[in-house]
Amino acid sequence: MSKAYCFYQNYREVRLLVIHCSATRYDRDFPVEALRSSHRARGFADIGYHFYITRDGVLHRCRPVNRIGAHAAGWNDRSIGICYEGGLDERGRPADTRTYAQRCTLMDLLRQLRRDYPEARILGHYQLSSYIRKACPCFDARKEYETL
């Protein structure tokens, strides 16, 4: 696809690939339908992330990447939001609960997005700013993917 064609299709400049977790317990299901209704209840038109990866490793495409998401206030216009199911341990504490299947899918997706957006940096939600007082996505995404 040529750049001109991309512009015609509302191409937008993507500078950040932001990783999130659903902040749900790893031993409880939080399927894409539940995510959708929780985001709609918060007033979003649909799921705020572009991609959602469930524990079985399935990649759910929630928003086209050329559309602005609703996942990190202040950074939405120049970012893509990727969320994995989980992020809390059995007591509800922040933990890196990614399954092997989720790690594989996330790695494949990030490789693809780095090809599409070579300028984009990969960060975890909390790494966007020191003012963000969240554990999301409960692992050091910047470090893990710095060589990608």
Ligand SMILES: [Zn+2]
């Ligand atoms: Zn987040």
